[in-house]
Amino acid sequence: xxxIGTEELKQQAKELRKTALTxxxxxxxxxxxxxxxxxxxxxxxxxxxxxxDPENPKWEDRDRFVLSKGHVCPIQYAALGTLGFFxxxxxxxxxxxxxxxxxxxxxxxxxxxxxxxxxxGQGLSCAVGMAIAGKMNHKDYRVFAMIGxxxxxxxxxxxxxxxxxxxxxxxxxxxxxxxxxxxxGTTDEIMPLLDMSxxxxxxxxxxxxxxxxxxxxxxxxxxxxxxxxxxxxxFINAHTVKGKGVSFMENQLGWHGAAPNEQxxxxxxxxxxxxxx
Amino acid sequence: xxxxxxxxxxxxxxxxxxxGRKNKDICVVDIxxxxxxxxxxxxxxxxxxxxxxxxxxxxxxxxxxxxxxxxKIPFVVTYAVFGSLRMCEQIRQEICxxxxxVKIACSxxxxxxxxxxxxxxxxxxxxxxRTIPNMTVVMPADYYxxxxxVAKAAELYGPVYLxxxxxxxxxxxxxxxxxxxxxxxxxxxxxxxxxxxxGDTVRLALxxxxxxxxxxxxxxxxxxxxxxxxxxxxxxxxxxxxGRIITVEDHNIxxxxxxxxxxxxxxxxxxxxxxxxxxxQFGQSAPYERLLELNGITTENIVETxxxxxx
Numbered sequence: 107x108x109x110i111g112t113e114e115l116k117q118q119a120k121e122l123r124k125t126a127l128t129x130x131x132x133x134x135x136x137x138x139x140x141x142x143x144x145x146x147x148x149x150x151x152x153x154x155x156x157x158x159d160p161e162n163p164k165w166e167d168r169d170r171f172v173l174s175k176g177h178v179c180p181i182q183y184a185a186l187g188t189l190g191f192f193x194x195x196x197x198x199x200x201x202x203x204x205x206x207x208x209x210x211x212x213x214x215x216x217x218x219x220x221x222x223x224x225x226x227g228q229g230l231s232c233a234v235g236m237a238i239a240g241k242m243n244h245k246d247y248r249v250f251a252m253i254g255x256x257x258x259x260x261x262x263x264x265x266x267x268x269x270x271x272x273x274x275x276x277x278x279x280x281x282x283x284x285x286x287x288x289x290x291g292t293t294d295e296i297m298p299l300l301d302m303s304x305x306x307x308x309x310x311x312x313x314x315x316x317x318x319x320x321x322x323x324x325x326x327x328x329x330x331x332x333x334x335x336x337x338x339x340x341f342i343n344a345h346t347v348k349g350k351g352v353s354f355m356e357n358q359l360g361w362h363g364a365a366p367n368e369q370x371x372x373x374x375x376x377x378x379x380x381x382x383x
Numbered sequence: 384x385x386x387x388x389x390x391x392x393x394x395x396x397x398x399x400x401x402x403g404r405k406n407k408d409i410c411v412v413d414i415x416x417x418x419x420x421x422x423x424x425x426x427x428x429x430x431x432x433x434x435x436x437x438x439x440x441x442x443x444x445x446x447x448x449x450x451x452x453x454x455k456i457p458f459v460v461t462y463a464v465f466g467s468l469r470m471c472e473q474i475r476q477e478i479c480x481x482x483x484x485v486k487i488a489c490s491x492x493x494x495x496x497x498x499x500x501x502x503x504x505x506x507x508x509x510x511x512x513r514t515i516p517n518m519t520v521v522m523p524a525d526y527y528x529x530x531x532x533v534a535k536a537a538e539l540y541g542p543v544y545l546x547x548x549x550x551x552x553x554x555x556x557x558x559x560x561x562x563x564x565x566x567x568x569x570x571x572x573x574x575x576x577x578x579x580x581x582g583d584t585v586r587l588a589l590x591x592x593x594x595x596x597x598x599x600x601x602x603x604x605x606x607x608x609x610x611x612x613x614x615x616x617x618x619x620x621x622x623x624x625x626g627r628i629i630t631v632e633d634h635n636i637x638x639x640x641x642x643x644x645x646x647x648x649x650x651x652x653x654x655x656x657x658x659x660x661x662x663x664q665f666g667q668s669a670p671y672e673r674l675l676e677l678n679g680i681t682t683e684n685i686v687e688t689x690x691x692x693x694x
Contacts, residue, residue, distance in 0.1 A: 166453070166454070170452075212480075212481075213452075213481050214481055214482065220452060221448065221449065221452055221477065221481065222476070222477065222480050222481045223476075224476065225472060225476040227441075228441070228445050228472075228473055228476055228477050229445075230445070231441065231442045231444070231445020231446050231448070231449065231473070231477075232445045232446070232448045232449035232452070232477055233449060234442070234445070234446050234449060235445060235446035235447060235448060235449020235450040235451075235452070235453075235457075236449040236450075236452055236453055237449075238434065238446065238449070238450060239449065239450045239452075239453030239454070239455050240453065242410070242431065242432070242450075242455070243453060243454075245453075261441070262439075262441040262442055262445065262473075265436070265437075265439035265441060265442035266442050266445065266446075268437070268439075269436050269437070269439070269442055269446065272436075272437070273434075
């Protein structure tokens with residue numbers, strides 16, 4: 107944990123959004139909506155909460171981050187590049203041939219990626235395996251896994267959820283980026299998840315229901331989890347807004363997997379810079 | 384051990400305990416069929432290295448991948464049909480793509496889960512997994528081969544699929560036989576025809592060789608326990624030196640050992656290959672030997688096929 111204040115984290119989140127958008131704009135391909143709903147949580151994890159060493163990405167005592175909703179990786183790449191896991195110039199290579207920054211995270215190519223993801227529903231199981239390995243190896247590291255609400259349609263998510271309770275993985279923190287939209291429509295229209303907080307309580311988790319864009323609340327929650335003594339795995343139901351930070355992207359289905367044109371990019375960058383959306 | 388029959392899943396069960404004792408990073412991830420896959424001794428003796436994730440193959444594969452990222456050597460254990468097909472995409476995405484050190488160790492290969500019927504018989508597994516980059520695909524031919532090849536798989540960094548029999552099959556090796564993944568074992572030398580088999584059909588190839596021999600036909604017999612990476616040199620030797628090959632496998636004739644051998648022959652542009660295996664059809668509940676017979680996977684058919692190729 108690094109002692110960084112919430113104001114600084116908010117600035118950092120703004121910078122990460124701008125970097126991620128620039129990457130997607132330059133690639134003319136990518137997923138801005140989910141990257142922006144996840145941005146504040148990712149910022150708090152990478153810049154404050156997690157114990158990492160950019161000089162030694164495979165440090166065996168590091169905390170792990172599993173982006174199970176791998177398609178929003180530009181926001182993770184932005185964090186890794188900013189922290190120095192790889193040269194920042196790599197941030198201009200997203201989705202290009204030979205790049206370490208594949209369209210979905212590739213642990214073999216990109217320093218700081220703890221597991222390759224992209225096929226939805228699978229990353230959380232890997233996070234469970236990492237957390238179990240931590241117990242087996244008597245390590246104190248923790249595993250943070252971010253899943254999507256649309257992704258939670260996948261049955262394997264629930265297999266993994268049950269498994270973490272079975273093995274009492276108090277070193278696993280599952281974060282739901284609950285932005286209410288999936289590719290074809292709202293989660294209520296496509297596959298209602300109902301009350302995820304209640305569900306996860308019933309599955310044996312310590313549950314935190316938060317606003318995933320309120321940096322003070324995010325930081326407080328992570329502090330509380332770090333200080334907690336319960337043996338249960340943790341679940342943060344983070345209520346978020348898809349496309350958060352750009353007026354014409356917020357809550358818009360069309361921005362799940364689309365890149366902005368020149369004019370849209372300029373407006374979005376201006377709005378992100380102002381930071382009042 | 385002449386005449387002794389042991390299921391290769393028993394060889395796996397013994398080998399994995401011995402390996403686990405020596406190397407604390409080796410772990411077993413069971414999918415609630417550990418008793419049947421012979422991991423009971425491991426679970427009892429090495430509980431700190433043992434997990435059972437319940438009837439959840441996909442999660443079992445992912446958990447294994449996660450364990451491997453932290454230096455563990457997980458053996459995820461289930462039946463062949465589930466270990467290949469139910470967790471197929473997880474194997475591709477989370478094990479083979481990142482080339483993680485996960486072993487998929489499966490009992491009930493081929494039609495050996497005979498009375499269970501077609502749902503539990505595994506006829507596509509080796510072919511499906513053979514097409515995934517970074518994967519190694521192995522089926523030992525007897526109890527001793529299983530023990531040795533499980534140990535070799537543990538030593539080899541990367542994903543390995545190991546396929547065992549439910550049923551007891553004759554012991555054909557002894558404990559001194561050495562194995563190398565990707566290298567065929569020459570069991571008999573002969574210049575008239577080559578019989579390339581693997582798994583539980585190697586015994587049939589040996590019986591056929593004996594019968595052919597009594598009729599004056601000399602057959603070379605290879606145990607091609609690894610179909611990926613295939614021992615191409617061994618196949619090329621057969622093609623160039625003999626020119627006639629029969630492949631025998633307890634697997635669909637599509638995309639398994641026979642197909643792999645045909646690929647080499649076609650690219651070499653020489654030789655004649657006949658494939659004996661499951662005839663691209665689902666099985667049914669019936670005795671194991673009867674199911675083989677219904678697909679022509681018999682000593683007699685190997686002999687007849689050899690003779691027809693020599694006409």
